[in-house]
Amino acid sequence: MKPRFNDVATVRSGLKKVNYLADDGIAGVVFLAxxxxxxxxxxxxxxxxxxxxxxxVAELTGARLIRLQCYEGLDESKALYEWNYKKQLLRIxxxxxxxxxxxxxxxxxSSEFLLARPLLEAITSEEPVVxxxxxxxxxxxxxxxxxxxxxxxxxxxxxxxxxxxxxxIPLVFLTSNNTRELSExxxxxCLYLHVDYPDLEREKEIVLNKVPDISENLADQIARxxxxxxxxxxxxxxxxxxxxxxxxxxxxxxxxxxxxQEAKETLHILLKYQTDIAKAAKELSVTK
Amino acid sequence: MPVLDLMSGFIAELRNxxxxxxxxxxxxxxxxxxxxxxxxxxxxxxxLGATLVKNNAHWRVFETIFEVYFSLRGPEYAIxxxxxxxxxxxxxxxxxxxxxxxxxxxxxxxGMDSLTPEEINAMLMRxxxxxxxxxxxxxxxxxxxxxxGMEPGRPxxxxxxxxxxxxxxxxxxxxxxxxxxxxxSSQQDLTxxxxxxxxDEFESRIEQFKQEVESEIRRRLVADRGAEAxxxxxxxxLPEDVEFMHASRDEMQSLKKALYPLTRKLAARLARKRRHxxxxxxxxxxxxxxxxxxxxxxxxxxxxxxRPAKPELMVIADISGSVxxxxxxxxxxxxAIQNQFSKVRSFVFIDGxxxxxxxxxxxxxxxxxxxxxxxxxxxxxxxGHSDYGHAFEVFWERYGKDINSKTTVLLxxxxxxxxxxxxxxxxxxxxxxxxxxxxxxxxxKSYWNTGDSIVGEYGAHTDGVFECRNLRQxxxxxxxLT
Numbered sequence: 001m002k003p004r005f006n007d008v009a010t011v012r013s014g015l016k017k018v019n020y021l022a023d024d025g026i027a028g029v030v031f032l033a034x035x036x037x038x039x040x041x042x043x044x045x046x047x048x049x050x051x052x053x054x055x056x057v058a059e060l061t062g063a064r065l066i067r068l069q070c071y072e073g074l075d076e077s078k079a080l081y082e083w084n085y086k087k088q089l090l091r092i093x094x095x096x097x098x099x100x101x102x103x104x105x106x107x108x109x110s111s112e113f114l115l116a117r118p119l120l121e122a123i124t125s126e127e128p129v130v131x132x133x134x135x136x137x138x139x140x141x142x143x144x145x146x147x148x149x150x151x152x153x154x155x156x157x158x159x160x161x162x163x164x165x166x167x168x169i170p171l172v173f174l175t176s177n178n179t180r181e182l183s184e185x186x187x188x189x190c191l192y193l194h195v196d197y198p199d200l201e202r203e204k205e206i207v208l209n210k211v212p213d214i215s216e217n218l219a220d221q222i223a224r225x226x227x228x229x230x231x232x233x234x235x236x237x238x239x240x241x242x243x244x245x246x247x248x249x250x251x252x253x254x255x256x257x258x259x260x261q262e263a264k265e266t267l268h269i270l271l272k273y274q275t276d277i278a279k280a281a282k283e284l285s286v287t288k
Numbered sequence: 289m290p291v292l293d294l295m296s297g298f299i300a301e302l303r304n305x306x307x308x309x310x311x312x313x314x315x316x317x318x319x320x321x322x323x324x325x326x327x328x329x330x331x332x333x334x335x336l337g338a339t340l341v342k343n344n345a346h347w348r349v350f351e352t353i354f355e356v357y358f359s360l361r362g363p364e365y366a367i368x369x370x371x372x373x374x375x376x377x378x379x380x381x382x383x384x385x386x387x388x389x390x391x392x393x394x395x396x397x398x399g400m401d402s403l404t405p406e407e408i409n410a411m412l413m414r415x416x417x418x419x420x421x422x423x424x425x426x427x428x429x430x431x432x433x434x435x436x437g438m439e440p441g442r443p444x445x446x447x448x449x450x451x452x453x454x455x456x457x458x459x460x461x462x463x464x465x466x467x468x469x470x471x472x473s474s475q476q477d478l479t480x481x482x483x484x485x486x487x488d489e490f491e492s493r494i495e496q497f498k499q500e501v502e503s504e505i506r507r508r509l510v511a512d513r514g515a516e517a518x519x520x521x522x523x524x525x526l527p528e529d530v531e532f533m534h535a536s537r538d539e540m541q542s543l544k545k546a547l548y549p550l551t552r553k554l555a556a557r558l559a560r561k562r563r564h565x566x567x568x569x570x571x572x573x574x575x576x577x578x579x580x581x582x583x584x585x586x587x588x589x590x591x592x593x594x595r596p597a598k599p600e601l602m603v604i605a606d607i608s609g610s611v612x613x614x615x616x617x618x619x620x621x622x623x624a625i626q627n628q629f630s631k632v633r634s635f636v637f638i639d640g641x642x643x644x645x646x647x648x649x650x651x652x653x654x655x656x657x658x659x660x661x662x663x664x665x666x667x668x669x670x671x672g673h674s675d676y677g678h679a680f681e682v683f684w685e686r687y688g689k690d691i692n693s694k695t696t697v698l699l700x701x702x703x704x705x706x707x708x709x710x711x712x713x714x715x716x717x718x719x720x721x722x723x724x725x726x727x728x729x730x731x732x733k734s735y736w737n738t739g740d741s742i743v744g745e746y747g748a749h750t751d752g753v754f755e756c757r758n759l760r761q762x763x764x765x766x767x768x769l770t
């Protein structure tokens with residue numbers, strides 16, 4: 001199969017074109033995922049652009065994005081496939097008299113009566129696909145096993161039909177908020193990418209990129225204040241999306257340079273816990 | 289050296305450091321190396337990281353080992369011969385001399401050797417001020433060469449050289465000097481907010497410079513001793529394996545950082561376990577109600593799931609010097625998952641005992657509560673040396689009646705009683721009333737019951753004494769507790 005990207009630099013510049021600012025680590029892993037044909041497991045704090053990465057890669061490669069949102073209680077029939085049993089019943093009733101039993105039997109377990117769920121859909125698709133398995137840490141440990149076959153072999157085994165192998169190797173991204181330890185088996189099959197809060201330069205660039213008409217000076221100040229706040233010992237550090245919300249708010253308020261007072265008054269956009277806000281407000285106004 | 293040999297040494301070292309690298313991951317890394325050239329060091333590092341390290345807590349360890357094994361690759365990382373400044377350096381210096389207008393022939397030939405420490409210091413300050421990365425790197429190299437006094441073959445650890453280098457650079461005062469200089473250079477007065485931001489900026493630059501120095505020292509040591517020997521001296525335990533009783537300040541910090549994700553995971557796991565408990569008996573009413581939507585056929589049987597009561601917890605912790613860190617971590621741990629218990633009460637003692645539950649109630653910030661425990665709790669009775677016997681006696685007198693059959697009592701400490709009376713009857717009485725009594729000891733098992741440790745005497749009355757030296761053991765214990 002033809003690789004999608006030539007080298008790491010292409011990935012990076014390509015992602016930039018679709019408005020996703022990747023650092024070396026992110027671009028490198030995406031490149032590697034394509035070359036080795038392996039899924040990528042993305043971990044990191046909430047709001048650092050894990051899901052967005054999959055979306056951006058889909059946009060970049062012009063592939064269709066198929067998304068499987070995980071939740072507790074997700075099972076085979078919602079993730080992989082399900083037999084369309086109403087249709088099967090109809091089929092049986094439609095020509096009760098004509099067909100012989102064996103014909104009907106073979107017929108109702110054909111692909112016509114199969115409802116493809118996201119995972120099956122991703123590997124049977126003719127056109128290129130990016131598969132996003134979102135928040136994989138929410139499913140139970142046992143359900144994880146459902147994913148293993150598709151992640152390592154890109155195939156799905158259906159007892160009545162046999163094994164369906166992928167027509168093309170999709171790029172697979174799994175995201176996790178790390179609420180529980182994923183199984184060794186799953187981790188082993190994936191490339192691992194930890195997406196952390198961006199550093200000062202990158203955050204500033206993201207703000208400049210995503211907030212129209214913002215001045216360089218303000219973006220710089222925002223990035224620096226956010227960095228200082230992240231260094232505090234908080235319940236929930238501000239995420240990138242919260243930084244962007246804050247930047248937009250400041251733009252709407254028509255603020256050009258932030259002073260301590262304005263920062264304090266708009267902190268609730270950045271931080272979501274009262275104790276955190278109090279702490280940050282205290283820290284920011286401390287002289288020295 | 290061929291890449292393959294280097295790689296196998298590297299992976300062996302990762303395993304030695306405690307990272308679980310499986311065979312398939314090893315093969316993946318080899319595949320990855322094929323498509324990413326070793327010359328692109330950053331991409332190479334991330335490629336190896338993505339295939340070999342599947343837990344973010346292990347990244348630091350990986351990074352150190354990577355540096356040791358691959359720090360001699362790539363031309364820009366070559367070490368300059370002593371006394372022979374490389375071209376890059378000369379260029380830098382010429383630039384500086386031009387800027388300063390005071391380059392009295394130092395730029396050519398003499399190199400850094402003719403600069404006084406004060407001049408180096410001034411240059412460093414300028415580099416930090418402007419955030420000039422290349423200059424900082426060059427200065428780090430130079431100051432190691434000048435100040436560290438490294439001798440080939442000398443069996444001294446990297447920290448010694450680091451200390452020697454940094455002592456000469458006077459980085460402690462650098463921050464203040466930078467702030468002063470910054471204040472002078474700006475036209476109007478800085479607001480407190482701006483000043484604070486500047487300070488954070490400078491701090492991060494100084495930190496960056498320190499790291500440059502550190503890695504330069506490492507690079508030289510590797511050149512001197514070889515990667516394998518060097519990796520061994522640098523080997524550090526993973527955060528969850530750091531011992532509470534012997535953690536350095538840095539390790540304490542990383543322990544603290546590792547604690548919260550761990551508790552969150554544990555809480556999620558416990559909540560899940562509670563919900564997906566054993567199957568209960570059929571809930572007849574519920575089943576009938578649900579059967580209505582199937583035309584009266586009980587197609588969806590409902591069960592009465594048992595809801596196990598959450599245990600009540602009493603933590604009694606020794607917070608005298610040697611085991612204070614352990615007590616602190618255990619309290620933090622317990623309070624971070626307190627919604628897994630119906631009630632948590634905590635007591636701390638040295639030779640007197642005091643209840644500290646209120647500190648945790650009054651604030652959401654566990655760190656602050658712990659601070660107040662350390663400063664405000666009234667735990668000294670006579671001389672501030674551990675006296676388990678007296679503390680237990682007072683506990684029994686004041687709070688003994690609050691223990692009931694739902695209570696689980698946790699005793700934390702090394703049971704080093706300074707040869708006071710043991711009063712182990714208290715533990716026996718507690719055990720009679722409480723559901724469970726456990727003792728957690730932060731000392732290695734081999735030290736128990738040696739010297740003034742009488743953990744055996746107390747332990748005989750409890751449901752179990754557990755060795756709890758690191759976060760991993762603590763987590764394991766708490767998981768089984770609820």
